Every structure is written in C-alpha cells, then in structure tokens.
Amino acid sequence: MSTSSYSEQPRSLDAWLSYLEQIHTKEIDMGLERITQVATTLGVLQPAKKVLTIAGTNGKGSSVAMADAILRQAGYSTACFTSPHIVDYRERVVVNGNMLSEQAHCDAFSAVEKARGETSLTYFEFGTLAALWLMKQHKLDVAILEIGLGGRLDAVNIVEPDASIVTSVDIDHVGFLGDNREDIGYEKAGIYRTGKPAICGDPKPPQRLVSHAQALGAQLFCVEQDYRHELDEHTWAFMPCSERGQEYLKPLQQLPVPQLPLANAPGVIAALQMLGLPISDEAMKRGLATAAVPGRFERWPGQPEVILDVAHNPHAAKYLHDKLMQIRRTQSTQGKVLAVCGMLKDKDIKSTLAELTPAISHWYVASLPGPRAACAEELAGVLDSMGQKAQPFMQVAAAYEAALAEAEPNDILVCFGSFVTVAALYEHKGRAFNGR
Incomplete structure (x- = not known):
C-alpha cells in the first residue's frame, strides 16, 4: 500500500495502530533491506550514544529491566524498546522509566509514514522505526533494545550495538528460527558484532553460536566459562572465571538477589561492565534491587x-x-x-x-x-x-x-x-x- 498524504493520516494512536495492521500482507516478513532503507531516510540508525541489544528465548524482558534500572541508578538517561505490550501500546517505548504520550507516538508514526514512501513495512517494522525515532528525539545516553524474534533478521538488528546479550537459547518460533538449538543459536548470534562485547548467558551455548561469534571476531564472554555467580544465604557474587574474564570483568560481592530471575543478572553485569560507562558498585546494587517487569512472576x-x-x-x-x-x-x-x-x-x-x-x-x-x-x-x-x-x-x-x-x-x-x-x-x- 502506498503512503497516505499528511492530511489523510490517522489522528489518534488507536487509529494509527489499526492502520498499521492493514498496510502489509504479512504479520512477519523476515529480512532487513526494506526497514534499513527507511531507517536511513529517517536517520535513526544511531538512536543513542550507546546501544545495548538483548536477544534470547527467555530472559529478555528481565535483562532489559535490570540493565535499565542499573543505568538509571548510575545517572544515565535511557530508553527501552520491548514487545509485545500487555495492556497499552505505549509500554513498548519507555524513556527514563516512563511511557510517552499518545501524541508522541502519533508524531513518530507520522515521521515513519512520510519517510517510507512506497516501501511496505510490517506492523513490527513500523513500530521499531517509530521507537528508534522517539529515542533519537531524547538525546539519550543508552538505548536498550529487545530483539523480539530470533536475532539475525529481526527488525531491531538494523542498529549497530555497542554490546549484545543472548540470554538463553531454547526451542520457540520454530517456523521462523528452526527446530533445534543449533539453528536457533545461530540466528540469535546474528546480533553479535565484530570487535564488540558479545555476552552469552546460556550455560550450554550452541556450537553454532560460539562459532559465529568467533568467526566475526566478537568479544565473546560465556556464562560458566568466562564469568559466573555464587549465591549464599542472602546475597550473591559476580565472579570472572577465565583469564579473559579476569582481564576485562570486575568481581562484585554482596549483590542483592533481584525480584527477577537471578540467572539473567550476571550477563547484564558483564555487558554493562563492557559497555564503557562508569557504574558504581552501589548503582549496580540499587538497580538490581529495584528492577521489576509487569507480568514476569x-x-x-x-x-x-x-x-x-x-x-x-x-x-x-x-x-x-x-x-x-x-x-x-x-x-x-x-x-x-x-x-x-x-x-x-x-x-x-x-x-x-x-x-x-x-x-x-x-x-x-x-x-x-x-x-x-x-x-x-x-x-x-x-x-x-x-x-x-x-x-x-x-x-x-x-x-x-x-x-x-x-x-x-x-x-x-x-x-x-x-x-x-x-x-x-x-x-x-x-x-x-x-x-x-
């Protein structure tokens, strides 16, 4: 469907969302060529000074929330893009802990609509571009982007991250990602980048994930191999456990057990330590203690x-x-x-x-x-x-x-x-x- 003129564009958020559901023949259309073209026109490929991308079968939302809480406790401005939403579409883009107005989302959709011309976009692709546009307006320190489906061909993967996390690899979205952990691991490893920190929080990483990261020349850090955690009665410790881990990562003691799954916290800490932003031990602790995600336990x-x-x-x-x-x-x-x-x-x-x-x-x-x-x-x-x-x-x-x-x-x-x-x-x- 071709772009509508400005006067014909939807006036409310509900009207925009209804429009987005109608403009592409497929709910999911894998591939990055179309969305990259529009993102370049919009100028949103660098939505913040630093970008952290997070993929995985489970644990993405918890990892986003912990990273966001820690960074904000350290005094950085942040935005998170996650999906799907629970009740309100505006949940998908949270800036410094707050949802934005319906009008802000309408303005973002309008900007994407004008930039796309005759290019067809899915609902999720349109929303991703709008989220990146919103982040760009706020001149943020860090954008935290959840990879909704897979990794390599997910719309969010058009952005070049400064660090990436794959939280876990398991069987899900079989029709798009494959029916085994090796194929799925390869798809998720698609968010890793040459020379950039690549965190894997799965204790048994698929060989294809490891091989792809190594072939890229990414800085791969794997849980139980390069870092681990130890839990005592009331607190836990983050511990580098390889020569590479000890070279790049800093041990942390007496960390609070988060409300969210503890298994995701060490990977978040590893990624944030590699992101290149100073974060105090106290900010780490306060962020871990306060992070929460609606609908996750x-x-x-x-x-x-x-x-x-x-x-x-x-x-x-x-x-x-x-x-x-x-x-x-x-x-x-x-x-x-x-x-x-x-x-x-x-x-x-x-x-x-x-x-x-x-x-x-x-x-x-x-x-x-x-x-x-x-x-x-x-x-x-x-x-x-x-x-x-x-x-x-x-x-x-x-x-x-x-x-x-x-x-x-x-x-x-x-x-x-x-x-x-x-x-x-x-x-x-x-x-x-x-x-x-």
Missing part, C-alpha cells in the same frame, strides 16, 4: 495470592514451576496451587504444560482471542492426555473468577501461558500499567 498479594507470568514455552514454565515450589517450601502452611492458563497454538503446548503439572492441583483453561489462539478444549485435551483434569472456559476472566471462587485462603492462583493471558487479567481487574 508478578505477585498480587491477598488470600489467595495471585501470581501472573507470561511463561509460554518449556524453559519459562520450568522456571515458573521452580519459583512456585520455592514459595511453597518457605511457607508454613501448605495450600494448593491452582492454574489459569491460556496459550497460543503455535507454542509447544504439551511440553510447556508438562513442566508445571507436578505443581498444579486444579486447572482452569481458557480460549484466547485471535487466529493464533489455542481453544480451551485443546488445552484440556492435552492435559487429559497427561492424566490431568481441566475445566474449559471461553474467556480468561471467566476461568480466573471460577478459580478464585474455588480457592482456599492459603492457596496460590497462578495465571500464565501468554502475554495475551496476562493482558486479559490486567484488563479484567482494571489495573493500569505504569511503565517500569
């Missing part, structure tokens, strides 16, 4: 306690299971764990649910909206094949209310399976998203 206190998690693949589900068991071990009373679950049908549903079945007493499964959604009966059928009984519901809110009605005060109600599932509960409870 988010706890709503009360009786029963409600826990929201966007876990939608086996790796994330295993982490969720382990966290639930940890809570149960530390509580004096032993209630049940009830699960509200909605998933997309292009995920590894059986393996994801299997990771949690040992922890769950009762299942309440829900259909999600949209063509990618798995229906409740499909989820119930998968659970039935594993000897688990589940009650199906047409909507997440209905499943949640049914579970809530049957829960005892000492129970835990965990709601997981997709960003869409968590978004439905935010909307159902009327909760506002206030950025990071």
Whole structure:
C-alpha cells in the first residue's frame, strides 16, 4: 500500500495502530533491506550514544529491566524498546522509566509514514522505526533494545550495538528460527558484532553460536566459562572465571538477589561492565534491587495470592514451576496451587504444560482471542492426555473468577501461558500499567 498524504493520516494512536495492521500482507516478513532503507531516510540508525541489544528465548524482558534500572541508578538517561505490550501500546517505548504520550507516538508514526514512501513495512517494522525515532528525539545516553524474534533478521538488528546479550537459547518460533538449538543459536548470534562485547548467558551455548561469534571476531564472554555467580544465604557474587574474564570483568560481592530471575543478572553485569560507562558498585546494587517487569512472576498479594507470568514455552514454565515450589517450601502452611492458563497454538503446548503439572492441583483453561489462539478444549485435551483434569472456559476472566471462587485462603492462583493471558487479567481487574 502506498503512503497516505499528511492530511489523510490517522489522528489518534488507536487509529494509527489499526492502520498499521492493514498496510502489509504479512504479520512477519523476515529480512532487513526494506526497514534499513527507511531507517536511513529517517536517520535513526544511531538512536543513542550507546546501544545495548538483548536477544534470547527467555530472559529478555528481565535483562532489559535490570540493565535499565542499573543505568538509571548510575545517572544515565535511557530508553527501552520491548514487545509485545500487555495492556497499552505505549509500554513498548519507555524513556527514563516512563511511557510517552499518545501524541508522541502519533508524531513518530507520522515521521515513519512520510519517510517510507512506497516501501511496505510490517506492523513490527513500523513500530521499531517509530521507537528508534522517539529515542533519537531524547538525546539519550543508552538505548536498550529487545530483539523480539530470533536475532539475525529481526527488525531491531538494523542498529549497530555497542554490546549484545543472548540470554538463553531454547526451542520457540520454530517456523521462523528452526527446530533445534543449533539453528536457533545461530540466528540469535546474528546480533553479535565484530570487535564488540558479545555476552552469552546460556550455560550450554550452541556450537553454532560460539562459532559465529568467533568467526566475526566478537568479544565473546560465556556464562560458566568466562564469568559466573555464587549465591549464599542472602546475597550473591559476580565472579570472572577465565583469564579473559579476569582481564576485562570486575568481581562484585554482596549483590542483592533481584525480584527477577537471578540467572539473567550476571550477563547484564558483564555487558554493562563492557559497555564503557562508569557504574558504581552501589548503582549496580540499587538497580538490581529495584528492577521489576509487569507480568514476569508478578505477585498480587491477598488470600489467595495471585501470581501472573507470561511463561509460554518449556524453559519459562520450568522456571515458573521452580519459583512456585520455592514459595511453597518457605511457607508454613501448605495450600494448593491452582492454574489459569491460556496459550497460543503455535507454542509447544504439551511440553510447556508438562513442566508445571507436578505443581498444579486444579486447572482452569481458557480460549484466547485471535487466529493464533489455542481453544480451551485443546488445552484440556492435552492435559487429559497427561492424566490431568481441566475445566474449559471461553474467556480468561471467566476461568480466573471460577478459580478464585474455588480457592482456599492459603492457596496460590497462578495465571500464565501468554502475554495475551496476562493482558486479559490486567484488563479484567482494571489495573493500569505504569511503565517500569
């Protein structure tokens, strides 16, 4: 579809988002030629003085949040680009901890629309360019960019990073990235750059990831090989553990255990130490202590306690299971764990649910909206094949209310399976998203 004239452009953020859904024939169109051409016209290929890109199957959002919190505690101006959003599109671009106005996003979309001419862009490509444009306006110290899908051909990878993190490598997005860790690792290693710090937080890095980083001449630092962490009763330590690690990385002691997955924190520290910006030990500690991400093991206190998690693949589900068991071990009373679950049908549903079945007493499964959604009966059928009984519901809110009605005060109600599932509960409870 060709560009519209300025007078015909959408006037509101909702109208813009509706327009973006219509202007490209594919939801995902891999390749960087089209978006690079428009980015060059816009002048957004250097959105900040420093750029940190973060890819991985799991742990991206947590790593973005920890890096952002540490940098802001150190006095740097930052912006984060993440996706998808939970409730409000504006969650995707957060500047110095705050969402921007709807008008700012409309201005960004207008700038992209004028720059693209006849070039076709997907919804995500358009949004990526708009995010980079917004960052450029703020003259920031650091832009932290989450790679939404894979790495090598992701729209965000048009930007040249000063350091990059691959948090973990597991099976997800099979149709685009491959059905094995070696192929997926190669795709994610596409965010590494020649001569630049390349952090890998996966304790068993695929050989293709390592080989690609070495062939590029990237400065590869791998967890358990070049750096590691040690956990004691109340704190943890970051420790270089190779000759290269000891040459470039600084040990840190008595770090607070973050609210977010600890496994992602050492990679963030390694990347920030290699970014070339002075950061005090105190800023590291304060950032780790305060970092949080809505929808990632988010706890709503009360009786029963409600826990929201966007876990939608086996790796994330295993982490969720382990966290639930940890809570149960530390509580004096032993209630049940009830699960509200909605998933997309292009995920590894059986393996994801299997990771949690040992922890769950009762299942309440829900259909999600949209063509990618798995229906409740499909989820119930998968659970039935594993000897688990589940009650199906047409909507997440209905499943949640049914579970809530049957829960005892000492129970835990965990709601997981997709960003869409968590978004439905935010909307159902009327909760506002206030950025990071």
